Amino acid sequence: MIKETDNEGNTKYTYPKCKACGSDKLHFKEMSEKAIKAGSAKEGFVTGYEITSGIIGDPDILKGLPLGSETPSIRVVTDICKDCGSLRAVMVRTGKEIKQLVVAPPTIHLPGQN
Numbered sequence: 001m002i003k004e005t006d007n008e009g010n011t012k013y014t015y016p017k018c019k020a021c022g023s024d025k026l027h028f029k030e031m032s033e034k035a036i037k038a039g040s041a042k043e044g045f046v047t048g049y050e051i052t053s054g055i056i057g058d059p060d061i062l063k064g065l066p067l068g069s070e071t072p073s074i075r076v077v078t079d080i081c082k083d084c085g086s087l088r089a090v091m092v093r094t095g096k097e098i099k100q101l102v103v104a105p106p107t108i109h110l111p112g113q114n
């Protein structure tokens, strides 16, 4: 495990090898490299099996917090080991998110639409 912390309080944990078999080969990572070679993705593109992120807290309390509040946040990237098939974490980033005003884009009504 590689742990990196930035000066904004975010910590990134990277897991380069499979805990079950020790392999560093990953299905989605290798397919990302093939996508770059095929021209369907830009250099440096990497995706995972699943990418999840969100803030951590009780939804009823979170919606009542004032703008500017800091809430713990997490982002997780998983992939599938090419050698043993294990679903495993590749990267976990923990940090905080500041509650901001979300402005919805304006709705345009065209003639003939409701």
Ligand SMILES: [Zn+2]
Residues within 6 Å of the ligand: 018, 019, 020, 021, 022, 023, 081, 082, 083, 084, 085, 086
């Ligand atoms: Zn494995």
